[in-house]
Amino acid sequence: MSYGTETPVVGRGAAVIREIMSGGSARALLSVVAGFVIGAIFMVFSSEEFLAAAQYLTSRPADALGAAWTAIAEGYSALFRGSIYNYKADDIVAAFRPMTETLRFAGPLIASGLGIALAFRVGLFNIGASGQLLFGALWATWISTRVSLPWGVHLVVAVLVAILGAAAYGAVVGFLKARTGAHEVIVTIMLNYIAAGILTFFFRTPELLREVDGGGTPKSDAPATTAQLPLLLGPDFTLHAGFILAIVGVFVYWWLMERSTLGFRFRMVGHNADAARTAGINVERTFVLAMAASGAFVGLAAANQALGVQAGLTPDMDGTIGFDAITVALLGSSTAPGVLLAGLLFGAFKAGAPQMQVIGLSPEITGVVQGFIVLFIAAPPLVRAIFRLPPPQKTTVIADWWQKLTTKGDAK
Amino acid sequence: MSTVVTPGLFSQVDVTVSRKTPYLMVAFAVFVLVAFGFAGKTEVVAFQWSKEDDLIHLPDFLVASNIVGLVLGATLVAIAVVSFVLAQRKSVTPIWLTLMFGLLAVVALLAWLAAGNTLPFAFILGNAVVLAVPLALGAMGGIMSERVGVVNIAIEGQLLTGAFLAAVVGSLTDNLYLGLIVAMIGAALLSMVLAVFAIQYLVDQIIVGVVLNVLVLGITNFLYAQWLSSDGQNSNFPGTFPIIPIPGLSAIPIIGPALFEARITTYLAYLIIPVLWFILFKTRLGLRARAVGEHPLAADTVGINVARTRFWWVTIGGLVAGLGGAALTIGAVGAFGRNMSGGQGFIALAVVILGRWHPFSAAAAALLFGFSIVLRIWANQVSPGIPTDFITIVPYVVTLIAVVGFVGRVRAPAADGQPYIKG
């Protein structure tokens, strides 16, 4: 990592990031399994029945085992009921609602995950999703609450403004990196706080975005009905068109990264910025463009958050999406289908929260599971060790030898 | 394969040092001079040097706010001019001058905010120190790790771990010292995970760092929600270390009460900062550590065990950061709160860079951040009219300006962030 050197340096980090990304779907699956297992352990040890039974573990071990099993089963079935299908529901609508909730929560996660994934593939680590989201949402909220436009046009403009706002904020990161060599990790962290400050100021100031007749707390008006993302399944379900935006994003991302020449250049810079520069690519401009594109996908998430509600917004509307997006991109190997699936999984975690609350288990448990999943994803050798997988297939002999000779303990 | 280009080989060019610093300084200085001086408020500010119970009680210093703005503004302009002259003579503005500039600018802002009010200088300085301690300790942990070539983005997680364990263990055992020790060990274990992944498994250090932060946040959030919030009396009510005045030193006017009536966590920070400097730059241990961070292969070829050196420095860095975490809870407010570190680990990372991987400069940078946090809290109380949201973002803007070049060209340890693979 190099901070603030005069020329932008693409570190070896990019190479290692790629190594992580190149992991197979099998490893992703195993990481998820391992994450769930550890989550189960946490559930067991936070179950009062189990802790009580553990007091007399030696005399009646079956009690403790039973309590442990109950804790796990109750916990995960609550997660299932909350996120996929509520078999205890009274009517069919309520039974299927969890699934639509999962999709609703997955929308912004997928979109912002795509943004982070794109940056990863250009060798950049964008941990500024939260700032980009807030900045996009700020201007989208301006359009949705302070501007009146006809039905249809209003929503399109608001969504575009969300995308542009987030893209612009992302481009700032790329610009600073390209011009000054400042490391994007530090820059994005700082810009996250700055965006939060600006947004809070706007939401607190009556002349700007504070809700009409609002009190001292920073809060905006609800978006005008013409600017709200329409509900997809009628009033019984909260699923809105934001999910469609995310799916469109998945297709655009796939085309961009796998088929287009622009994506080719993005990947080239990500793999080897020096060679790209020598091949006539303007690396600095590519950084700016890539961060703007990264921000644009996050902007889809901003549209989800700002326009997918019927109530006023508060400055914490980004929730934990900023860091969740990183976990989505990591778990999804930065590929379009991977991000889609990872986004759905973590969306399910969010959707499952209320049901877990009901049975007295803190929904924060999903944060633990999520944390361990990405830990396993980030550490391929750890997963291999746990599941006793064979080491990665050796490639041609000559090539390995050559690599050893040329790199001489220098690096991968 | 890179070419060794030696500067002695070529004729030097007559170049000018980057003027970024002087220009920015002039902009700030003129702003202070105009906003707080010429257009400043005429109400009187009472600089309150001493608290009621101080041994040596200095009288309050009464002065009009705009006079302070004028005087300090002029001083800042003078510093900016010096910086310009230095740039003209092709030398870089020294870091202490830049820090002095920042400090004076902060005082000018304080005097503007406190127009018509008292400015409790001792109180502000004292609180700035308390707030700077976790940042400084986190930064020392970061320096220890980065000096041997491991980027430590997990400082945030280490602070959070330390804060959590200090409060919980301190509560459950009723022994704050035990809480402190467990906090340090816990953070060191987290650091060990980073070290093992970075050194043994060659995983990208920044990714592991971020992932560890996510993990610690997830775990502490869960435990807080599931356990601490319902059983707070028992498990999250540790109290704080007593404040121990140091005889003699605490009697020094102005700075005595602020610096030497503190808790043990603060005194430990006073101890660790110079010790770290001494070890890094004066001892064999430090020479080897820096060698590993600059050129691990070269260190290896003279028989220094790169992996072991990195492992222990990163781990012990975690110990120090854990102490910083403990300073957040039992060294300041007592109980643990959800996501208590709230990004201070990232600020500590900024402090490392701002302080150019040097313990003393980093400590000064941490103090500057401490000031800006106090400022925000106190400004809210004295003049509620001003947009505090903007004061909130000031430290982040300062950091941003710093990393994009205000502090001049920063040179990280050459092998910072690079895994070392043996043949």
Next chain:
Amino acid sequence: MKLELRGITKRFGALVANDHIDLVVNSGEIHALLGENGAGKSTLMNVLYGLYTADEGDIVLDGVVHKFKGPGDAMAAGIGMVHQHFMLIPVFTVAENVVLGHEPTGILDTLDLDSARKLVREISDRFGFEIDPDALVEDLPVGAQQRVEIIKALARDAKVLVLDEPTAVLTPQETDELMGIMKGLAKAGTSIVFITHKLREVQAVSDRITVIRLGAVVGEAKPTDSAATLATMMVGRAVDLSVTKKAPKHGEAGLSVTGLTVIGDRNNKVVDSVSFEVHAGEVLAIAGVQGNGQTELAEALVGLRTPSAGSIHLGKMDITHSSVREVIDAGVGYIPEDRSKDGLVGDFTIAENFMINRSYGPPFAKGLTIDFANRERIAAELIDAYDVRTPSQVTLAKKLSGGNQQKVVVARELSRELNLLIASQPTRGVDVGSIEFIHDRIIATREAGKPVVIISTELDEVTSLADRIAVMYRGRIVGIVDAKTSRETLGRMMAGATV
């Protein structure tokens, strides 16, 4: 001290880098280890130095078998090494570098730098090195850095000194001085292992020669053996690296450089008022010791660095301030000196690497998307025409051998319509077979009437390919001379003497 290597075998995966290598170096002997790039010399020495652990075999010093767990053990046993890439810490002083790893200390583990300085002065006086112990290593010229490396080894009482390709960064005169130092050390009883692929140096300095090829010892030779014999042993067949070429067709000036000045990363004039012309159908070689501004000159020519003064004209077109992309589009082919860093994207396939500098339009792009069918066809043609040995065109470039990687670069650059070819160290780290192929291609470009600029630190390559030779020293061109100029004259020019 007598060094014996008995049956050293080192494998990387399935590949045997060292195959039962035996080597005996007597006390006070200069023993040359000769082999071409990739023959396994460096691997063997890294085993000897404890950086790698041998899979089989013994290291025996004065009859005692040693097992080295790391360089520390090797040093303790009396082995010192001067690495090809210096193992010095640029921001440390000479004294700090010399004592690193066995530092004299006072109370509380404090460094005793006075003793360190004394040690440096003492050794430097003994050999007449003139090194300031308090100088920062990064401020020293390359030759002086190499001496610091030697002091480092001697400060640890090295009885066996390994020098790995030590002359790559030296002028012919500095090389002579180094050989003098080597002989002096040998006379004082130090055993020296001298690793090189340069026949001339082997003949000049060694007592005995061991030749290795493809990881195995092929035999011993005497310094009195002819260069042809040594080369044949080294490569395994008769080699003729002399290039036959027609007399130059003196065409129009294809490239004219006038007063070009480039400011380097440390505010020094790395290229200083350089002027030259290259005519169509001519090869101009730029010779010089590594690090005298040749790299920066090449980078300035292709637009990677912005000149601070002067001009570059391609034919009549001013390309002084053109971007890299504009220079490429103007028909300038560029083979960079460091192929894995600048020439190839290792994680891209061979086919993808063929299109990295032509991703904007046909034949590789159709509108905004990649023309996959066309790319596949072109890649197949180029792999065939340039003899790239690869399992398939979707093999990652990093999986290829050095020679084949370089052929990919050469194929990419020569397969389009060129107005100028700039080749920087075109055969560095490449096997002899590929060297011959690449040289042929470069000459073919010249015969086709294109101007060619070769930048090389290998005098043999320079003299065999060039029509004229420009020698660079400290950023300036010392002189432009005929290709038939003697080695000695070129050597003096490389040390800065004007003709």
